[in-house]
Amino acid sequence: MSINRPVNIGLIGAGRIGSFHAQSVARRLVDANLVAIADPAPGAAEKLAAELGAPNAYTSLSELLANRDIEGVVIATPARFHTNIVVEAAEAGKAVFCEKPMALTLEDADRAIAAARAGKVPLQVGFNRRWDQAFAEGxxxxxxxxxxxxQLIRSLTRDPGPFDADPAKIPQWTIFYETLIHDFDTLLWLNPGAKPVEVTAVADALVRPDFADKGFHDTAVVTVRFDNGSIAVAEANFCAMYGYDIRGEVFGSGGMVTMGDVRRSSMTLFDKNGVSNDTWRRDTDHFVHGYTAQLAAFVEAIRTGEVTGPTGEDARNALAIALACVGSVSERKTVKLIN
Amino acid sequence: MSINRPVNIGLIGAGRIGSFHAQSVARRLVDANLVAIADPAPGAAEKLAAELGAPNAYTSLSELLANRDIEGVVIATPARFHTNIVVEAAEAGKAVFCEKPMALTLEDADRAIAAARAGKVPLQVGFNRRWDQAFAEGxxxxxxxxxxxxQLIRSLTRDPGPFDADPAKIPQWTIFYETLIHDFDTLLWLNPGAKPVEVTAVADALVRPDFADKGFHDTAVVTVRFDNGSIAVAEANFCAMYGYDIRGEVFGSGGMVTMGDVRRSSMTLFDKNGVSNDTWRRDTDHFVHGYTAQLAAFVEAIRTGEVTGPTGEDARNALAIALACVGSVSERKTVKLIN
Amino acid sequence: MSINRPVNIGLIGAGRIGSFHAQSVARRLVDANLVAIADPAPGAAEKLAAELGAPNAYTSLSELLANRDIEGVVIATPARFHTNIVVEAAEAGKAVFCEKPMALTLEDADRAIAAARAGKVPLQVGFNRRWDQAFAEGxxxxxxxxxxxxQLIRSLTRDPGPFDADPAKIPQWTIFYETLIHDFDTLLWLNPGAKPVEVTAVADALVRPDFADKGFHDTAVVTVRFDNGSIAVAEANFCAMYGYDIRGEVFGSGGMVTMGDVRRSSMTLFDKNGVSNDTWRRDTDHFVHGYTAQLAAFVEAIRTGEVTGPTGEDARNALAIALACVGSVSERKTVKLIN
Amino acid sequence: MSINRPVNIGLIGAGRIGSFHAQSVARRLVDANLVAIADPAPGAAEKLAAELGAPNAYTSLSELLANRDIEGVVIATPARFHTNIVVEAAEAGKAVFCEKPMALTLEDADRAIAAARAGKVPLQVGFNRRWDQAFAEGxxxxxxxxxxxxQLIRSLTRDPGPFDADPAKIPQWTIFYETLIHDFDTLLWLNPGAKPVEVTAVADALVRPDFADKGFHDTAVVTVRFDNGSIAVAEANFCAMYGYDIRGEVFGSGGMVTMGDVRRSSMTLFDKNGVSNDTWRRDTDHFVHGYTAQLAAFVEAIRTGEVTGPTGEDARNALAIALACVGSVSERKTVKLIN
Known part of the structure; x- marks a missing residue:
């Protein structure tokens, strides 16, 4: 456990998760410097940079990529910009950590992977469950x-309620591209070597039924069959009133592992209402240590050139399932995956 | 809690679960008498009757039904005989408790229901989860x-392994008609008032892949959509090496209930291997109190004429989903239910 | 599992637990008849007998003991009457099940034991934990x-609150003689072969501090050292606002077992307040199956003459610790036990 | 969450926990620099300093204290040296974080407190439970x-087995001064405002009975009565074969909180042996985040001059109970505390 030369990181996208990742770089990783933040919103990068002591704030991506001190970038913009930024950053010779989803089409995924390969830069993608202690033990x-x-696999994501976002501002298929993409990676990761062959998805607007006919989905259930015979179910909902619920279950020929507990700690209260526990209410609380480990792995990848976390290929594999879901819901049928 | 005149019960079918029910009548219910047992296997009824002190043992159904002392029958024969026996018993004026599945076709289900109605006899069906404390609380x-x-419902049945039955002797679709039928009833029961509208099922032979091409299924996952928008997943497997695993989960707009734990009791062992619990290994252990309550309710139904447990209609509703599963697997497509 | 000739039982004392035991005999045990109830309170025996279909109701003990049909008695009077009734019943040739505490002095304990021996009747005592599945597994x-x-043992009893009894009507030392006596038996039973050598007890009125100077105790902690070196702590409180909390823990050179959970079932509710479970609120709910098994064992003891449950000697051993507690609290010092 | 000027820390004592704290300073805290390590063992400081990139390594305390760059020291030497080092460090104007126990006599505790006050330096003591999420929530x-x-409080420490230390090398009363001191602080901290009035302790050598007559204790149970009436039990053992077991329980007039679980994560394995979880095996794993938070608080105390963690007075209060335990075991009687 020796001390290494600190690595210089630039953040692209100063929104909720971007700000959190910036804090991790600046405040939770000893061997990384947050040297720049870029965000097109006026003042956003500047404000966060001031808070975290980052010396540079930009409103344009190109300025940040032109900064020769920066060795790696953390991309946390809206999803539709991810691929292009990955490509530009890789072309600029920066190591890339990209939040999920890395791409919204297989062509884009391939483009991102190719750019990282051409630029000889590490490319790591943000799938949070891999860094959680329980999932790693599983x-x-x-x-x-x-x-x-x-034989039977389950992965679920339930975001904490109340749901107060405006459904009109959420791109269609977000539940597959941005939420369940985590679960698809989890299914693949917990079923090592297996390839998905068939996907059946159903989705609905149960939290906001008033948006059901506008293509909005807040609830989905996906069945995936794999080439080793195993059958997986992934499930998501945008409004778990009891907290941020992340669970996994893998049942096999010899037994089962389960992972995830919405209870926040072992502190248990017994009172006249019975026995109770507080719950996780935010991903950044639940995964605070996992998110830090994730970026520590990225820092290590910058140093060694080796990506140990999820790669561009992993992002592509999870995306293939998400795309099949879109097809399955659109055409109301089972979709076969060509591997 | 007054003491009532004991009710006279006859058992039809002296197999594993029939023998257990006979024991419940004879040994666990104070206000029921086990007065007769019928089983076509030579000596089977006689042997069990001797053990339990039942005064009559028959090899034919008609003998038992002709016994005028008998007020109610417990039907625990192989499933394919259920409907005809229900009808004959009802015609003989006996109250009927029938193990699941009550019928294998909707026509048979209707026939059984009509016979009970015509005979003015109570008709109760054996769905075990309804009598479990945790499920009832849920x-x-x-x-x-x-x-x-x-919004999202889950029910699963995993039978304890190792699986040592001969797949060749198990009728096709047993996983739907005999195993998942429990889960279908559970989904309906825990989603009061909702009607299933669409069923997608997948099934495979993962425990005994050597029987995959012989129409044998030991693993299945079923997705059911209901008219209230809720989406349910039922799941079964014949070989859980860790025990008899029965669980339910209902997630709704305001929260969630979960039910079922394979751990046998609160006794927890901490040793050099970590923390561990023993598990339920048999339905008759897990549901011993539930099975007794089930028959106590049947005894009460005989007395009052009112069925408080699952009825012939409940059996029909669960069967409709099982039949849709058979269609879905056979035709590899989603099946709509006509309500 | 053969059916036996039913055994005829008489209940002595128609209070809360007596009524419950009478129900167990009449309604939960197939091979026992409740043939008589005796209680000095006008109408009490009669009312309960009518409810449960018991043919005889008496206001005097001697009448009941004179009933030659009765083979065994269940003694559930106030504790101070226990010993004399045990002796009289034994002299009358009845098998005896006596609620705890069987005696309040060692002389009385010896007297009861001697009477049962002289009368050649089974003598079983009511220690509930022995019949609980989790404790038995432990x-x-x-x-x-x-x-x-x-090496380290813990047993606790916390009665469910609110505490609404009148402290003035509760005999002094009840917390040791009637509550912790369960825990003392548990400590002995879970530490097979070990003998207690030293007892230090503290007790206080924390629930009703207004009665602290009247010799009332609602809270106590007892440390017991055994001749195998193990150190045990027993603890009681009369007012657990969250329910009826019964737990045990035995830590040893190779590991630990823990037993008991105030959660009523596996049904877990997740809502905006977090995760919660309902709790046991009464001993007769928590131990309903244990109490039935206890009396089933008594019925079997009547038949076989062999007591498999806790005996008069067990009652004496637990009492010895309770008496040492009284001495320890009275004299504010550690008390040595002579074995 | 702004970035602050890093604080310069020196480590005194490069043993097991000292090395871990050094790693925390160097690798887990962004705003602290590990600038020096002192340890009298030849090469020990040098080796650790090289590993962690600390620029200075000393074999004498005075050299380290003379280093004017150092603003605060972490004292992790054997316990008997603690007080003198606290005093010297305070006199040298260094902020002090001292591992428990800060002192072994009340005079020493007072001396340490007075030195910190005179030197106007923060003095924080290492009680780990205060930094654990579950205990903090409790x-x-x-x-x-x-x-x-x-009303009833429980705190326990069970160190992970096997126990392979040499009892001959462990100072007498270590179980009270070094192990249970944690629990005594916990009892005080979870019983805010209450003062201990009476202590009864028993201790024995059950893990190594061959050292029982040499004054060695590996097992102890302590009862503490407080001036608010509450009764606490603290308990320790040096050899829990199942892992590092740290638990707390506070029962009150309105309910109870429990804290601590030896299970390492929510990952649960179900296999033919039942249900199982891995456990915590080391304090530095269990408390990795707590230990980091502890030193982060110390860093903050250096910056602000305000100690938010446990203070010298807290150390003195816990020590008073430990001393009473020594008296209680030595004289085999209850010891009153003068407050």
Missing amino acids: RAAIDDGKIGSP | RAAIDDGKIGSP | RAAIDDGKIGSP | RAAIDDGKIGSP
């Missing part, structure tokens, strides 16, 4: 053969 | 509005 | 050597 | 009145 148990061959 | 919480409107 | 794990030699 | 619930007035 994967280790599977690797150790403790549950045999996976 | 339903009560839903009725009390504690989770709002159901 | 004891089995200890017997199997799974935790090595016991 | 204290918050108590402060919020959720359990009413504390």
Whole structure:
């Protein structure tokens, strides 16, 4: 555990998760410097840079990429900009950490992967469950053969309610591209070596039924069959009134692992209403240590050139399932995946 | 809690669950007498009757139905005989408790229901989860509005492994007709008032892949959409190496209830291998109190003429989903239900 | 599992727990008849007998004991009457099940034991934890050597609040003689073969501090050292606002077992307040199956003459600790036990 | 969450926990620099300094204290040296973080407190439970009145086995001064405002009975009565074969909180042996985030001059109970505390 030369990081996109990642770089990682922030919104980069002591704030991406001190970038813009920024950053020779989804089409995914390869830069993607202690232990148990061959898999994401976003401002298919993409990566990661062959998805607007006929979905259930026979169900909902609920389950020929608990800690209250626990209410609380580990791995990837976290290929594989979901819901049928 | 005149019960079918029900009548219910057992296998009825002190043992159904002392029958034969026996028993004026599935076609279900109605006899069906304390509490919480409107529902049955039955002797579609039928009833029961509109099922032979091309299924996942928008997933597997795993989950607009734990009791062992609990290994252990309550309700139904447990109509409703599953798997498509 | 000739039971004392035991005999045990109830309170025995269909109701003990049909009695009077009734019943040739505490002095305990021996009747005492599934599994794990030699033991009883009894009507030392006596038996039972050598007790009136100077105790903590070196802590309180809390813990050289959970079932509610479970609120709910098993064992003891549950000697051993507690609190010092 | 000027820290004592704290300063805190390490063992400071990139390594305390760059010191030497080092460091104008126990006599505790006051330097003591999420939530619930007035309190420390230290090298009373001192602080911290009035302790050598007659103790149970009537039990053992077990429980007039779970994460394995979880095996794993938060608070104390964590007075209060335990075990009697 030696101390290394600090790595210089630039943040692109100073929104909610971008600000959190900037804090992680500046405040939770000893061997990374936050040297610049770029955001087109007037004052946004400047304000965050001032708070975190980052020396540079830009409103344009090109300025940030032109900064030769920066070795790696953290991309946390709206999803539709991700691919282009990955490509530009890779062309500028920067290591890239890109929030999920890295791309919204397979062509874009391929373009991002190719750019990173051409630029010889590490490309890591933001799938949070891989960095969670419980999920990592689950994967280790599977690797150790403790549950045999996976047969039934479950992964779910339920975002904490109340749901107060404006459905009109949420791009169609967000539940697949941005929410369930986590679960699709989880299904793939917890089913090592298996390839998805068939996807059936249903989606609806149950939280905001008034937007059901506007193409908005806040609830979805997806069934995925894999080439090893295993059958997986991924499930999402935008409004869990009890908190941020992230769970996984892998049942196999020899046993099962389950991961995830919405309870925040072991502190349990017993009173006249019964027994109770507080819950996780935000991803940045639940995954605070996981998100830090994720960026620490990115810092290490910058140093070594080796990506140990999820790669551009992983992002592409999860996206392929999300795209199949879109097809399945649109055409109301099962979609086969060509591997 | 007054003591009532004991009710006279006859058992039809002295197999595993039939013998257990006979024990419940003879040994766990004070106000029921086990007066007869019928089973075509030579000596089977006689042996069980001797063990339990039942005065009559028959090899034919008609003998038992002709016994005028008998007020109610418990039907625990192989599933394919259920409907005809229900009809004959009802015609003989006996109250009927029939193990699931009551019928394998909707016509048979209607026939059984009509016979009970014509005979003015109570008809109760064996869906075990309704009698489990945790599931009953879950339903009560839903009725009390504690989770709002159901949106995502899960029910699963995993039978304890190792799986040592001969797949060749198991009728096709057993996983839907005999195993998941429990879960279908659970989905309906925990989603009060909702009607299923669409069913998509996948099934495979993952436990015994050598029987995959012989129409055998040991693993299945079923998605059901209801007319209130809720989406349910039912799941079954014949070989859970860790025990008899029965769980339910209902997520709604205001919260969630979960029910079921494979851990057998609160006794927890901490040793050099970590923390561990023993598990339920058999339905007759897990549901011993539920199965007794189920028959106590049947005894009460005989007395009052009112069925408080699951009825012939409930059996028909669960069967409709099972039949849709068979269609869905056979034709590899989503099946709409006509309500 | 054969059916046996029913055994005829008489209940002595128609109070809360007596009525419950009478219901168990009449309604939950198939091979026992409740043939008589005796209670000096005018109408009490009669009312309960009518409810439960018991053919005889008496206001005097001697009448009941004179009833030659009665093979065994269940004694559930106030504690101070227990010993004399045990003796009289034994002299009348009745098998005896006596609620705890069987006696309040060692002389009385010896007298009861001697009477049962002289009368050649089974004598069983009401220690409820022995019949609880979790505690029984814990004891089995200890017997199997799974935790090595016991070193630290904990047993607690917390009665459900609110506490609305009149402290003035509760005999002094009740917390030791009637409440913690359960825990003392538990400590002995979970530490097989060990003998207590030293007891230090503290007690106070924390629930009703206004009665602190009247010799009333609602809270107590007892430390017991055993001749195998193990150190135990027993603890009681009369007012757990969250329910009826019964727990045990045995830590040994190789591991630990814990037993007891105030949560009523696996049904868990997740809502805007977090995660919650309902709790046990009454011993007769928590131990309903244990109390039935306890009386089933008594019925079996009547038949076989063999007591498999806690005996008069067990009652004496637990009492010895309770008496040491009284001495310890009175004299504010550690009390040595002579074995 | 602004970035502050980094604070310069020196480590005194490069043993197990000292090395861990050094890693925290160097690798887990962005706003602290590890500028020096002192340890009398030849090469020890140098080796750790090289690993962690600390520029200075000393074999003498005075050299380190003479380093004018150092603003605060972390004292992690054997306990018997703590007080003198606290005093010297305070006299040298360094802020002080001292591992528990800060002192072994009340005079020493007073001396340390006085030195910090005279030197106008912050003095913080290392009680780990205060920084654990669950314990902090428990204290918050108590402060919020959720359990009413504390009546029964429990705190325990069980160190992970196997126990392979040499009992001959462990100073007498270590179980009170070094292990249970944590629990005594916990009892005080979870019982805000209450003062201990009476202590009864028992201790034994159950892990290593061969050292029982040499004054070695590996197991202890302590009862503490407080001036608010509450009764607490603290308990320790050096060899929990199942891991590092840290728990707390506070029962009050309105309810209870429990804190601590030896299970390492929510990952649960279900296999043919039942249900199981891995456990915490080391304090530095269990408390990794707590230990970091502890030193982050110390860094903040250096900046602000305000100690928010446990103080010298807290150390003195916990020590008073430890000393009473020594008296209680030595004289085999209850010891009164003068407040």
